[in-house]
Amino acid sequence: xxxxxxxxxxxxxxxxxxxxxxxxxxxxxxxxxxxxxxxxxxxxxxxxxxxxxxxxxxxxxxxxxxxxxxxxxxxxxxxxxxxxxxxxxxxxxxxxxxxxxxxxxxxxxxxxxxxxxxxxxxxxxxxxxxxxxxxxxxxxxxxxxxxxxxxxxxxxxxxxxxxxxxxxxxxxxxxxxxxxxxxxxxxxxxxxxxxxxxxxxxxxxxxxxxxxxxxxxxxxxxxxxxxxxx
Amino acid sequence: xxxxxxxxxxxxxxxxxxxxxxxxxxxxxxxxxxxxxxxxxxxxxxxxxxxxxxxxxxxxxxxxxxxx
Numbered sequence: 638x639x640x641x642x643x644x645x646x647x648x649x650x651x652x653x654x655x656x657x658x659x660x661x662x663x664x665x666x667x668x669x670x671x672x673x674x675x676x677x678x679x680x681x682x683x684x685x686x687x688x689x690x691x692x693x694x695x696x697x698x699x700x701x702x703x704x705x706x707x708x709x710x711x712x713x714x715x716x717x718x719x720x721x722x723x724x725x726x727x728x729x730x731x732x733x734x735x736x737x738x739x740x741x742x743x744x745x746x747x748x749x750x751x752x753x754x755x756x757x758x759x760x761x762x763x764x765x766x767x768x769x770x771x772x773x774x775x776x777x778x779x780x781x782x783x784x785x786x787x788x789x790x791x792x793x794x795x796x797x798x799x800x801x802x803x804x805x806x807x808x809x810x811x812x813x814x815x816x817x818x819x820x821x822x823x824x825x826x827x828x829x830x831x832x833x834x835x836x837x838x839x840x841x842x843x844x845x846x847x848x849x850x851x852x853x854x855x856x857x858x859x860x861x862x863x864x865x866x867x
Numbered sequence: 868x869x870x871x872x873x874x875x876x877x878x879x880x881x882x883x884x885x886x887x888x889x890x891x892x893x894x895x896x897x898x899x900x901x902x903x904x905x906x907x908x909x910x911x912x913x914x915x916x917x918x919x920x921x922x923x924x925x926x927x928x929x930x931x932x933x934x935x
Binding site: 644648651652655656659660665666667668669670671839840843846847849850853854857 | 889890891892893902905906909910913914917920921923924927930931934
């Protein structure tokens with residue numbers, strides 16, 4: 638049994654968000670109406686994705702420094718879980734946009750940046766599956782991951798802020814933080830971000846632990862002894 | 868002239884009323900108490916997903932112990 642406290646915290650936060658997210662008062666705004674509650678679910682997807690991609694970035698650099706294949710496993714699984722949250726964020730964004738901006742896909746710089754960074758991370762998986770040799774796969778994958786991260790940050794966080802965008806907080810658009818996100822919403826939004834991040838980290842660590850067990854068993858059977866076991 | 872002033876006042880009044888109107892929210896759903904049904908369904912789904920994750924976590928812990 639590993640440390641469970643943060644998993645339990647994640648469960649409590651997410652359940653709180655589901656209950657409070659629908660029952661707490663929200664500001665009455667035109668166009669958005671009740672869909673403003675999507676903020677508790679759509680935005681944390683992206684935050685979680687960025688945190689998971691950051692972890693993958695960290696382990697990619699660590700792999701390049703140490704050459705330990707277990708760090709490569711961590712980088713891959715963090716990226717995979719990040720891609721899942723990326724897709725969830727994109728699809729929920731399209732659903733939300735359909736009913737507030739009028740179309741599932743509008744030519745918005747933030748959407749373009751998100752689409753590009755999503756494709757860049759898809760290419761990471763494709764690139765890896767195209768390489769046979771494990772060492773080569775890990776090394777090229779790690780270098781590519783660093784490159785992908787270095788593109789994702791400006792595409793999602795910097796470039797959309799330099800031009801006009803429909804998204805709040807970009808261009809001339811006011812952020813939720815200015816006046817829309819009142820103290821009632823903060824009470825739910827911050828736990829939502831923490832809860833979803835913990836949930837994402839939990840899913841990622843489950844996959845990592847499974848892959849590490851598999852890695853250890855493969856090495857055991859190949860060499861007859863368990864040299865990775867400390 | 869008086870007619871035009873009256874029209875202007877009338878238009879101003881209408882604009883003021885329109886500006887004061889609240890955006891439409893799902894107040895009826897809340898008044899009915901049906902929102903609790905939605906919350907219950909979602910809480911059930913989340914509880915199910917979390918139970919599943921806990922079971923997975925324990926299974927992987929067992930695998931890790933066996934491998935050692």
